[in-house]
Amino acid sequence: MYSSAYVWAKVLSHMEERLGSVTLSACFDDAEVVELNEDNLILYSPSDFRRDIIQRRYTGYIQDALKEIFNSDAKLLVLGDEELNARKTRGKTPHSMDFNPQFTFDNFVVGPSNRFAHSAAIAVSKTPGQVYNPLFIYGPPGVGKTHLLYAIANGIRKQNPSANIVYIKGDQFTNELIAAIQSGKNIEFRSKYREADLFLVDDIQFIAGKESTQEEFFHTFNKLYEEHKQIVLTSDRKPDDMLTLEDRLRSRFLWGLTADINPPDYETRVAILKNKAQQLGLSLDDDVCNYIAINITNNVRQIEGTVKKILAYRDLNNMPLDLPNISRAIDDMFKSEGNALPTPSLIISQVCKFYNVDEAILRSTKKSKGVAEPRQIAMYLIRKLTNLSLPDIGREFARDHTTVIYAVDKITNALKNGDTNLQNNIRDITANINSCL
Numbered sequence: 001m002y003s004s005a006y007v008w009a010k011v012l013s014h015m016e017e018r019l020g021s022v023t024l025s026a027c028f029d030d031a032e033v034v035e036l037n038e039d040n041l042i043l044y045s046p047s048d049f050r051r052d053i054i055q056r057r058y059t060g061y062i063q064d065a066l067k068e069i070f071n072s073d074a075k076l077l078v079l080g081d082e083e084l085n086a087r088k089t090r091g092k093t094p095h096s097m098d099f100n101p102q103f104t105f106d107n108f109v110v111g112p113s114n115r116f117a118h119s120a121a122i123a124v125s126k127t128p129g130q131v132y133n134p135l136f137i138y139g140p141p142g143v144g145k146t147h148l149l150y151a152i153a154n155g156i157r158k159q160n161p162s163a164n165i166v167y168i169k170g171d172q173f174t175n176e177l178i179a180a181i182q183s184g185k186n187i188e189f190r191s192k193y194r195e196a197d198l199f200l201v202d203d204i205q206f207i208a209g210k211e212s213t214q215e216e217f218f219h220t221f222n223k224l225y226e227e228h229k230q231i232v233l234t235s236d237r238k239p240d241d242m243l244t245l246e247d248r249l250r251s252r253f254l255w256g257l258t259a260d261i262n263p264p265d266y267e268t269r270v271a272i273l274k275n276k277a278q279q280l281g282l283s284l285d286d287d288v289c290n291y292i293a294i295n296i297t298n299n300v301r302q303i304e305g306t307v308k309k310i311l312a313y314r315d316l317n318n319m320p321l322d323l324p325n326i327s328r329a330i331d332d333m334f335k336s337e338g339n340a341l342p343t344p345s346l347i348i349s350q351v352c353k354f355y356n357v358d359e360a361i362l363r364s365t366k367k368s369k370g371v372a373e374p375r376q377i378a379m380y381l382i383r384k385l386t387n388l389s390l391p392d393i394g395r396e397f398a399r400d401h402t403t404v405i406y407a408v409d410k411i412t413n414a415l416k417n418g419d420t421n422l423q424n425n426i427r428d429i430t431a432n433i434n435s436c437l
Contacts, residue, residue: 006172006175006176006179007033007036007041007066007070008033008036008041008179009175009176009178009179010065010069010070011041011062011065011066011069012024012028012179014065014068014069015058015061015062015065018061019058019061027050027053027054027057027058028050028054029183030045030046030047030050031043031044031045031050031054031078032044032045032185032188034079034084036074037074039074039075040074040075040076040077041062041066041074041075041076041077042077042078042079043076043077043078043079044078044079044080044084045078045079045080046080046081048080051078051080054076054078055076055078059076062076063075063076099150099153099154099157099165099167100150101154102279103146103147103150103151103154104151104154104155105118105121105122105125105151105155107147107151107275107279108144108147108148108151109264109268109271109272109275110268111264111265111267111268111271112265112268113143113261113262113263113264113265113268114143114144114261114262114264114268116259116260117137117139117145117148117259117260117261118148120132120135120137120257120259121135121137121148121151121152121232121259122155124152124230124232125151125152125155125156125159126155128156128197128198128229128230129228129229129230130228132256132257133225133228133230133231133255133256134221134225134230134231134232134233134252134253134255134256134257135230135231135232135233135256135257135259136232136233136234136235136238136239136253136254136256136257136258136259137149137232137233137234137235137258137259137260137261138234138235138236138237138238138258138259138260138261139236139260139261139262140236140262140263140299140435141236141299141301141435141436142299142300142301142302143261143262143263143264143299143300144261144300145202145234145261146202146234148234148261149167149200149202149232149234152198152200152232153165153167153198153200156197156198156230160197163197163198164195164196164197164198165196165197165198165200166192166193166196166198166199166200167200167201167202168193168200168201168202169201169202169203169206170201170202170203170204170205170206170207171203171206171353173201173207173213173216173217174206174207174210174213174356175356176189177189177212177213177216178356190216190219190220193220193224194219194220194223194224196224196229197229197230198229198230198232199220199224199229199230199231199232200232201231201232201233201234202234203234203235203236204233204234204235204253205235205236205237205242205245205428205431205432206353206354206432207245208242208243208244208245208428209244209245209354209424209425209428210356214245214246214249217249218246218248218249218252221249221252222252225252225255231256233253236431236432236435237431238258238260239253239254239258241431242428243424243427243428244421244424244425244428263299264300266293266294269292269293269296269303270289270290270293272300272303273289273292273293273303273306273307274289276303276304276307277307277310280307280308280311281311282307282310282311282314282321283321284310284321285321285322285323287323288321288322288323288326291323291326291327292306292326292330306330309329309330310326310329310330313325313326313329341385341386341387342385342386342433342434342436343386344382344386344388344393344396346433346436347378347381347382347385347386347433348362348363348378348382348396350429350432350433350436351374351377351378351381351429352374353432354374354425354428354429354432355370355373355374357370357371357374362374362375362378362397363396363397363398364397364398365397365398365399375397375407376407376408376410376411377411377422377425377426377429378397379393379397379403379404379407379408379411380407380408380411380412380426381426381429381430381433382396383404383408385430385433389401390404390405411426
């Protein structure tokens with residue numbers, strides 16, 4: 001789920017390439033996002049003149065950007081003061097968010113691997129800000145952390161429909177902060193997060209190592225905590241394992257309750273499988289459930305994908321849902337643990353996310369400031385984590401193999417010489433890569 005501010009920043013960047021910064025500034029300087037949903041992107045502009053210009057001249061540009069970047073068919077609405085006040089009167093706040101109603105506590109399959117986190121999440125939803133604040137849930141990808149975040153949000157919204165619930169991913173928090181600094185909207189940025197009744201942050205590990213982001217998050221955390229507003233964080237690792245996280249944030253993450261979620265055991269996997277199948281109108285025999293549960297051991301998300309693929313094969317091929325047919329249909333989804341190697345694209349994307357560098361620039365021959373070290377680290381990690389040859393790695397960056405040799409040697413020597421900051425960065429990036437496999 002992308003935040004509205006993040007989407008708008010991307011749209012503006014996309015339009016700037018086509019319209020130029022002067023035109024963009026002249027028309028969109030005072031434009032703010034009110035709401036983003038599947039159907040509409042709603043903006044607010046206090047200027048009647050600019051609002052008319054946006055609607056007449058730039059609606060097509062905005063919708064094209066939404067389609068190209070996010071594959072969204074959302075329509076554009078531009079509000080003035082009167083319409084915005086009317087929306088507020090109806091109780092629709094500028095920061096309200098909708099959460100998938102299927103992600104509830106009732107739909108969360110509980111087992112030994114997640115019972116503690118599930119119970120803590122229920123307690124938080126019943127008495128937000130009073131117990132377990134912050135609640136820090138950690139575990140590998142695909143085990144249900146985001147499901148619990150959304151379940152908390154849906155539970156609190158049911159009790160208090162007017163609650164200001166704000167959800168963000170760690171890397172998006174950084175991107176929104178950068179966009180706010182560039183546009184001079186720091187006050188609006190801080191207001192969005194520091195006025196939340198419930199603050200949900202997914203993948204908080206991505207703020208580690210980013211000084212300005214951690215500084216901003218520190219003050220946001222303090223204000224919300226002091227006002228007894230509920231904070232819930234998820235991560236792929238516990239706070240003590242975030243080596244580049246500031247100590248003052250690490251200690252605050254441990255103030256409340258930390259709860260881990262592990263991959264589900266066999267019985268829980270079968271229960272999840274049957275639950276997902278029932279939701280999609282499938283009836284699977286016990287031998288089929290047993291076959292899938294034995295072969296998928298780590299990831300709830302993969303179980304969901306398997307059920308959806310079975311449904312597609314049934315509908316497209318009109319096949320009986322017996323074990324021979326299902327095994328042929330889904331065998332390609334089973335991977336032996338440890339056999340999956342990261343792709344160069346995955347490695348590059350995680351390096352760019354960690355250093356907040358544009359991927360196109362990292363892959364190019366440009367010698368931009370602040371890109372040399374991330375590029376060398378990406379080359380080093382591709383060499384270390386994949387089977388690609390030196391020439392193949394060079395082609396990923398439009399360079400020859402000698403540049404790759406230089407980069408790998410430079411990073412290797414720095415690590416051997418005890419560069420602890422580099423060691424910690426590479427360790428965190430590697431953990432992020434592994435969490436995506």
